[in-house]
Amino acid sequence: MSRRQIGMVVVLVGVVAALLGALANTLGIGHAGFGWKQGVLLAIGILLIIGGGVMALRPPGGGTGAPPTQ
Secondary structure, three states, X not given: OOHHHHHHHHXXXXXXXXXXXXXXXXXXXXXXXXXXXXXXXXXXXXXXXXXXXXXXXXOOOOOOXXXXXX
């Protein structure tokens, strides 16, 4: 798998985690109110979305775009 594909998988996992955290009560898997566990899951999902997006959009060399110095 390429770095871009792995990044997209991480984004997808993050979206699922964030949706589960945000919609747990609606899906019937949470208690009344927005609990701390839902907040943690939502935060982890958002971090995975950001990290996966950076991984997917980063240039293949991983550098800044400047040519390497010798």
